[in-house]
Every structure is written in C-alpha cells, then in structure tokens.
Amino acid sequence: MVRPDRKRPVTSVDVAAAAGVSQATVARCFTTPEVVAPDTRLKIEAAADRLGYVPNAIARSLKSQRTNIVGAVVPAVGEYWQNVVTYFSRRLTARGRQLLLFSFLDHAEVNETLEAVMQYRLDGLILASANIAETQLARMRQTGLSLVAFNHPDAAGIVPSVTVDNEAGASELARHLAGLGCTRVLYLGGVAAASTDRARFRGAARTLASTGATCNYMEAGAFTYDAGYRAADTVVNLDRLPDAIMVGSDEVAFGMLDGLRRRGLTAPADVLVTGFDGLPQASWAGYDLTTLVQPADQLAEHAVELASGDGSDSSDAPPPSVVVAGTLRRGLTTRKGDAGRARPGSYSRRNCGTEPSAGR
C-alpha cells in the first residue's frame, strides 16, 4: 500500500499523474464513465485504487451546485418523530442522498439554527411540524431549495406538504366508536394550538355529531406520555365517565391507559380508548391500542421525493400537497367482548411509592 504522505489527501490530479492522463479524464471516469475508453478507464481505476483516491463531494458540490444532501428539521422528542427520522434516512439513502438532521426541542431554536443550515446549500429541506417565519420561508424558496412541510396541514397551499389525512382518520376512529354504541365521547388533544390536533378533533367531532353522540374537547398540554398520565386523574374525577376517550396521539394514549389503570380503571372494561399514529408500541401486547396507523414509510417517501427536487419547481404552479389515508388498527382497548374480565395474577400497581415519569 502506498503511503499518501499522510498530510496531503490524494486528489484527481494525483490520480491523473499516476495514470498518465489529464485531470479531466479522471473526473469523467467517475461521473460519466461511458465516455472514456475502456482501457484508459482501467488504468485510471487501477491508479485510483492504488492511491486510495476518494472523490471530494465538497468540491463536486461547489462546481455542480448540487450537494445531494437533504435536510430535515424534526422535533427532538416523541416516539413518532424518532420513527419518522429513520424512514427519512432510509429513503434518502436509497436515492443516493444524504440526510442532514436537525432536531429541535423548542420552536425558538429553529429559526436560529435554520440560518446555519441554509449555508450548506441543501438540495431540499423537510420541515416537520415546525413553525417557520413566513419571511424566512420566502427567502429559502428563492435559493431554489425544495421545501416540504411534513405533518403540518396548515402549510398546504403555501409550501408543498405531505401529511396523513388527520380529519378522515379521526373520523374513521369515531365511526368505529359509534358503531360500538358510544354516545358520550371525550377527545383528549395534546396541544390545542397544533394544526394536526385541531384537524383530528374536527374529524372526530363532525362524525360523532352526525351519529347523535357528544364529543367534548380536553387538552393534555403536550404530546407526551406524562401529559396523558396526568390527564387520567382529571378524567377519573369527572362526574360521569365518558363511553370512550379518543386520545390525540398514541404516546399520550399510553399515558392515559397507565393512568387509568393506576386508578383502577381499565380499557375496554370501564372506558374505551383510542390513539392516533400507529406507533410500534401500539401493537405491543402491553397496550394493544386501537389507533389510526399512519403509513409512515409512504409519507416519508413522498416527502423525500418532493425534497429531492427532481421535479422542476416552476414557482407559479400550485405547490403539490400530498395527503395519504391512514388505516384503522382495532386493538384490545375497544374490544367490548373482553370487557372487565380481570384475572388473578394480573400486573398489580398498588402500593407503588414512586411516581413514574417519562424522560430521564
């Protein structure tokens, strides 16, 4: 193995010298191999291999004005988002793109860090559930980068957007509950200000109203396990329990289930419970939650497709807005037949001194 001097990285010029050709031919060999003669190609490849040459994507990007990098701005917390990031990464890799990730705790951080991210001349940027200043949005579009709003229904029309059909999904869950005879439903949202939250409640309320059922709204305060766990206390103290609790997200629903159980109530025996998102854990035996499964892989694929910027963005065309339907998952938490059959040896939560808390 040749010792590449350790200080100076080997460039296409070095390879050219070693192979006895010009730098241009070396470049062609790595971008459009078909235009270079087979025997010279072999010579070049041999030399490149011997020297340990790795093309410099930075220089390439500078010249070609494309980085092949797509950014994603994603909330730092929440099981849902962690899953989505994985799908982003996989889909992008499949397309030969790289993922530059920025996960934020607070919405305030976003506009700050976006400045730094913009310097990298990304090909596209996926904004997941982030509130971006309109002025910044405009500036970003002018740079020719492909923006995509993910799970941010409000953005549709302004920016290309990809989202599950929140309203129809909640409607489907509501119909499921109505079919089970529920007439008094409580909707437990995460954050009332979130557009997804509102859309889901709208779908639920509309459908339930059409069946003559009532649907009150209650806010957990966050899309977290803890928020659901605490909300259970409020629910238990109501004058009268609802027939069903529609929870705005799976993670909050898990907290609700555990919170109810702590107070001696279980689903589906005492009250039916549904979630929204279709997290892997919803299928875990410990919860087995009825929920609306988001086709996360499809959603990610659409987002990546739009963000990869293959389509020319003629700015006067209306931005494409993809809405994908979710699918209902019927779990134990709305299975009336199983109601209330407690069993000895069941998991007990009594006399447990410490209050559990999510996070670390």
Place this chain on the structure above:
Amino acid sequence: MVRPDRKRPVTSVDVAAAAGVSQATVARCFTTPEVVAPDTRLKIEAAADRLGYVPNAIARSLKSQRTNIVGAVVPAVGEYWQNVVTYFSRRLTARGRQLLLFSFLDHAEVNETLEAVMQYRLDGLILASANIAETQLARMRQTGLSLVAFNHPDAAGIVPSVTVDNEAGASELARHLAGLGCTRVLYLGGVAAASTDRARFRGAARTLASTGATCNYMEAGAFTYDAGYRAADTVVNLDRLPDAIMVGSDEVAFGMLDGLRRRGLTAPADVLVTGFDGLPQASWAGYDLTTLVQPADQLAEHAVELASGDGSDSSDAPPPSVVVAGTLRRGLTTRKGDAGRARPGSYSRRNCGTEPSAGR
C-alpha cells in the same frame, strides 16, 4: 426587497461590489469580524442584508478543509438508538456542528454506504454498534477524520471509543438481585455475538457466581420486543422457573414482561425481571422496570467531543477510550414486597385472539 435575479445566488463578490469594498473584506467580516473597521463592517452588513447574502458553507469547506459536519452511523431499529440520535443532534448543534445521519438496517449496508459518506470529508464520524472492515477503518483514519466507536467495547484500543460500563452495570444489577435472595438466575441476551451482550453477561455471571448463584445464558435472537415476547414462551416451559430473569436490553425486557403476563405470570410476583439501557419507557407506569440507566446524554457528549476533532490526533498516542458508569433504577419488577397482590379491575389479556407484533 431587492430581487436577486432568481437565477444567480448572491455571493460575497456581489456584497463587496455593493458595499464598495473588496471580496476579502467581506469574507473577513463573516469569519473574523474583529479585524475589520466598525464602520466598514456596518456598510458590509447592510449590503449583505439588503441583498440577502448567505455565506456558502460548501465553498468555505473547500477552502478551509473543515466541513463542520459530523457523521453518525446508527442502527435503524431500536428505541435505544432513536434516543441516542437525538442526543447526538442536540450536542452537535450546541457545538455549531451539523449531523449527517446514516441509519442502517443491515450491517452489510454499512460498508457500502460508507464509501459515499467518505466523499463528504466529514470532520468526524461516530460509528454506533457497527462492524466496519478493518481495512476501511485504517483508510478512514488516514484521511484525518476523527473516528469514534459508540457502544462498541471491542473497538477500544483500535479506535477511540465511548461506551457505558456494561460489565459493571450488569454486575450492579446482579448484586441487586442477589441481595433480594435470588440464587437461580436466567440471563436472556439479545444476540450472543454482540460485544455488549457478552460484556453484560460476563458481569452478571461473575457477580452471581461470587454469591453462589447460578446464571444460565439464553439467546433471544435479536434486541427487539418480539424476541423477548417469544422468549417468554420458552421460559414458561422450563422445568422450573428461575428466581429472576436478567434481560440484556429494556426493549427485549418489555417483550418478556408482556409475554410472561400473557401466560399468567407476572413480575415481581412469579419471577423478578431486570432490563438494561434505561429507556424512557422503563419509567412508564405500565412497565416500571428495574434496569441500568445509561447516561445517554453524557455518552453522546463524549462521543461528540471526540468526533469534533478539536484535539489533535497524534496517531501514536493510545486512542482515548471513555467508559461511563450507569445508574441502577429500582422499579416494580424487582420489588419483592409487592409480589402477587393482584387486584380486580386489572388489565386483562385473556381471550385475546390476535398475536401482537412489534414493528410495522
């Protein structure tokens, strides 16, 4: 607002022309503002603002030979890794670095895609639980990028490495169990070939042996919920139940708990159960698992520190290898006092037709 011609992005040259200075001064204004006169600085800043100038990090990287980007190669599945990625991102952002993420499903993908990643001349690369070919490791070090092996004890000595003290952690869990009087312990590993798995078992077996307890090893086959769930069937069919089951990871432990419950066994009543990792869900009331909490934030910080490559890597110094101690979390699953007090209204899992399955 000035219309920047929409085609040609504005460069430092444009700003220089607009401000009546040279390009060099503009560059200085954004890298070393203190060396430029206050009044010219204001002129330049005004011009930059007016034109909507954004420095080009690609060009900067080409010139300065530093990208300020750190890569992370992380398994695509597993709650643990999803958490870790979030910490990486946050810590890097705090240091003014960007995170280029690559998440892999199969170890075979890694060596493939690493080639592509290497082209981006990252400042550092965090390899999480990935098996990299030795030859490639060597080549990567030569490029001057700071490699860090995360949670990959075997790598210590070859490459700078950051990991929790697996052996000591398992030992602590074992001591905890021994203190509760356990003499027959079953260790349920995920994948026996994984170095973390072996280290944890070693710690458990050693400590238990010293107390006269037995510790058999069993392999779940994967670090997943499903694997734990299925392993529960095997455990239940043993001639005699062990006193405790030490599970190699929290996620597998969740599956084990739910699997046991399905067969009518619960922790801590029928058998004690411990996990490893300290996932947020371990604190959820539904599991309340005794486990060893990895200080994920600290680990991430160390990894980011090493990968940021601030320290000069004089190649003859032994690579630093950081080992951080975890902390024991005592949950309900090893709380003997609560043993077997079942309660009416508890969550029932009987007569549940469908088999739950993790993943989607």
Place this chain on the structure above:
DNA sequence: CGATCTTATGTATACGTATTCATCGTTGCA
C-alpha cells in the same frame, strides 16, 4: 519630523472538481 510599528484593506491565489471548447487521430463514405 523621520523611522518604525500598527491597523485596515486590497491583490492574488488555492481549495478539487465539472464542463466547455479545442485538438487530434480514426473511420466511413462518396
């Protein structure tokens, strides 16, 4: 007040690649 030092800025170049244009040798066809 001239010499030296300091400060602020301009000039010029390099980073590593992609691509346009020109060149040159070959082949095909009339």
Place this chain on the structure above:
DNA sequence: TGCAACGATGAATACGTATACATAAGATCG
C-alpha cells in the same frame, strides 16, 4: 483519395470562499 463525422482526450476555466502577502495610512516614539 479527400472530406466529414466521430470518439477520446487535453487545456482552460469557473464554482465561492479564505488567507498569505503586499500596501497604504495613521499612530507612536525618539
């Protein structure tokens, strides 16, 4: 045989910035 067309390659340049070097103007000091 002559000319056009073609295929393969080399020479040159541009991408946008950072920085070493040069230079000019004040500032300092004897």
